[in-house]
Amino acid sequence: MSAAERQTEAREGGVAIRAEGLTVSYGPKIIQRDLNFSVRRGDVFVIMGGSGCGKSSLMRVLMGLLPPGAGRVLYGGEDFWAAASARRAEIMRRVGVLFQSGALWSSRTLAENVTLPLEYYTALPPRARRSIASLKLAQVGLAGFEDYYPSEISGGMKKRAGLARALALDPEIVFFDEPSAGLDPLSAAQLDELILELRDSMGMTVIMVTHELPSIFAVADDAVFLDAKLRTLTAQGSPRELLRRGPAEVARFLRRGKGAEDETTEDAGGDAPDGVRAKRAPGAAI
Amino acid sequence: MSNLAETALLETERRGDMLVVTASGVWSMRARAAEARNMNRSGETALAALSSGPESASSAPRVLELRADRLKEWDSSLLALFAELADRARQAGMTVDYAGLPEGMARLLALADAKREGGAPSASGQAGKNASGGKKAGPEPAGLLELVGGKTLAVPGLTLAALNFIGEVTAGFGRFCIGRAAVNSRDMWRVFRQCGVDALAIVSLTSLLLGLILAFVSSLQLRAFGAEIYVSALVSVSMVRVMGPVLTGIVLAGRTGASFAAIIGSMQANEEVDALITFGLDPVDFLVLPRVLGLAVMTPLLTIYADVMGILGGFLVGTLMMDISPSAYWENTLANMSLSQIWIGLLHALVFGFVVSITGCYQGLKAGRNVEAVGQATTAAVVNSIVGIIVSTSVITIMFTAVSL
Ligand SMILES: Nc1ncnc2c1ncn2[C@@H]1O[C@H](COP(=O)(O)OP(=O)(O)O)[C@@H](O)[C@H]1O
Ligand SMILES: [Mg+2]
Numbered sequence: 001m002s003a004a005e006r007q008t009e010a011r012e013g014g015v016a017i018r019a020e021g022l023t024v025s026y027g028p029k030i031i032q033r034d035l036n037f038s039v040r041r042g043d044v045f046v047i048m049g050g051s052g053c054g055k056s057s058l059m060r061v062l063m064g065l066l067p068p069g070a071g072r073v074l075y076g077g078e079d080f081w082a083a084a085s086a087r088r089a090e091i092m093r094r095v096g097v098l099f100q101s102g103a104l105w106s107s108r109t110l111a112e113n114v115t116l117p118l119e120y121y122t123a124l125p126p127r128a129r130r131s132i133a134s135l136k137l138a139q140v141g142l143a144g145f146e147d148y149y150p151s152e153i154s155g156g157m158k159k160r161a162g163l164a165r166a167l168a169l170d171p172e173i174v175f176f177d178e179p180s181a182g183l184d185p186l187s188a189a190q191l192d193e194l195i196l197e198l199r200d201s202m203g204m205t206v207i208m209v210t211h212e213l214p215s216i217f218a219v220a221d222d223a224v225f226l227d228a229k230l231r232t233l234t235a236q237g238s239p240r241e242l243l244r245r246g247p248a249e250v251a252r253f254l255r256r257g258k259g260a261e262d263e264t265t266e267d268a269g270g271d272a273p274d275g276v277r278a279k280r281a282p283g284a285a286i
Numbered sequence: 287m288s289n290l291a292e293t294a295l296l297e298t299e300r301r302g303d304m305l306v307v308t309a310s311g312v313w314s315m316r317a318r319a320a321e322a323r324n325m326n327r328s329g330e331t332a333l334a335a336l337s338s339g340p341e342s343a344s345s346a347p348r349v350l351e352l353r354a355d356r357l358k359e360w361d362s363s364l365l366a367l368f369a370e371l372a373d374r375a376r377q378a379g380m381t382v383d384y385a386g387l388p389e390g391m392a393r394l395l396a397l398a399d400a401k402r403e404g405g406a407p408s409a410s411g412q413a414g415k416n417a418s419g420g421k422k423a424g425p426e427p428a429g430l431l432e433l434v435g436g437k438t439l440a441v442p443g444l445t446l447a448a449l450n451f452i453g454e455v456t457a458g459f460g461r462f463c464i465g466r467a468a469v470n471s472r473d474m475w476r477v478f479r480q481c482g483v484d485a486l487a488i489v490s491l492t493s494l495l496l497g498l499i500l501a502f503v504s505s506l507q508l509r510a511f512g513a514e515i516y517v518s519a520l521v522s523v524s525m526v527r528v529m530g531p532v533l534t535g536i537v538l539a540g541r542t543g544a545s546f547a548a549i550i551g552s553m554q555a556n557e558e559v560d561a562l563i564t565f566g567l568d569p570v571d572f573l574v575l576p577r578v579l580g581l582a583v584m585t586p587l588l589t590i591y592a593d594v595m596g597i598l599g600g601f602l603v604g605t606l607m608m609d610i611s612p613s614a615y616w617e618n619t620l621a622n623m624s625l626s627q628i629w630i631g632l633l634h635a636l637v638f639g640f641v642v643s644i645t646g647c648y649q650g651l652k653a654g655r656n657v658e659a660v661g662q663a664t665t666a667a668v669v670n671s672i673v674g675i676i677v678s679t680s681v682i683t684i685m686f687t688a689v690s691l
Contacts, residue, residue, distance in 0.1 A: 060560075065564065089566030103557035104558070106553070120468050122317070122322065128326050131366040131369070132362050138402050139398045165561075170315065197393065197397055198397075202394070
């Protein structure tokens, strides 16, 4: 962790977002306190933790929806919450967000959902905006659904449309809150692939909350673990590193899913300890 | 010189059976208006070249090659255009070659292509979709009487937060006046329609009946003095000065204020408001201002209509049941009507328009993130609007009585 920190110090320009002494709270109710971490540019950064530990709330602070109780959020070195509201809006324009429920604007078609930000922030004529909307929708597998209303598509499609909208302004940083929750395993894996693909080809920084261990191991470069009882950050590092050397709590969290997968192996006739070793082996090897 | 290199350019060239489209310069969504127009023009030229006239089958190009040789900078603005070109080329039976593109660009295009195959909805589904035209049933406001009856006593006062909200709306209005607010004009038109054509039937019925009632009740008293003719004055003055505006305000509180709270409340519950904020769009500017401005325009107009219908109601009672001659009734109406009555009535209407729209939007925006909260917001919007209407009527009446108008 300190190595990673030194590394980030060395190339300050490589930090997309940094949290300094951040406290997440709703009024007097403190959810998480004294959070310190940096998100490297171009990384997929995962926020882990048990249900209700404050992952979504932390995201809301980072994405400018919930003022922090204390501490600072730095975007490229600039104190976000100390900036004037017009400047904050400007910073947010480089950020895309996929909400847990998709949060599509329900009175607008999918294409209109994507073109709305373009309408306000670009000088592009309607034809070009529509063309960008078609591209973004095609990239998330919704080609041909331009004129559908959000109420007319399924939950998984709403998520993907939300992703298309989050990408509307070619953001530098995107936030995903449980992108694969509520999707079948196949769609979830496809969404992971899509996120990685977009990161690789657009060079985006991705910050996401997820419980899905396959996702964590598949996509994360770096991760933090928020402890629900201690109400603070207890570990940072790549998931594989954390699995090997992280605090017991974190390793248990990361192994939990492995255990769940092992149950299937067990059902298939294997014995549990073997299953655990077999499952852990690839993780430890890399 | 350097300026020339930065201009977004798309060159189309025929090389044997290949059509080569080469992009150069800077392609950015953040381009200013002039460059954006230029980008669009190059795009349209290229698209036109691709679908240019009926060439003989043998001479038509068979391959579309996309290139980006002297490209300085690119984003989705160029990508979308390339995707459109590729799509059109494939429809014309051509093959598309991405080999001359930067790797990232080729991958993003391939991503869109891969997803395009398969997922698209059937043609019939699309047709059905277009036919249904997106007409959707909005949330129905709860019954007016029920809401008023049950909740009038539980009136929460104006809190600091509410005053703060009024301040924000005022600031938003200031931004609107200097043209710096991102206002959702579509919502404004919807408000015009909702409070115009859609509200006419209910306003016609209620104000006509109110005119009839006023005429009947006052005739009982005036008959005792043999002053039946003054029914006309009584009906018209009370309609124009307060009853018309109050009736319109209450109808709008039940229909429009409730729907504002329901729509904005459900947007809040569904994180749609948060999504606006993350795009840097201010919910007050975007959602509240169009509704406040819409009602500020529509309430006075609808009030004038209600006044006319009310006076017509009085006229029917006076001429058909009390044997007042139409011309006498009409003359008496005009003799007692003054311009100041009309202005006072319209002032009421304007105030009610603000009360109803601000209350509805405020309740919607401060709704919690669940469905139940939306219902509560709707109820609160109607009750608080009606209380606000009555209270502001008293204030205005006292003010004008004090200056004896
Ligand atoms: N608007 C709110 N007001 C007060 N408390 C909240 C609010 N939203 C969430 N909380 C509380 O914050 C805690 C963390 O919630 P959340 O960030 O959604 O957790 P997670 O996303 O990790 O599951 C929970 O205990 C929840 O009750
Ligand atoms: Mg959450």
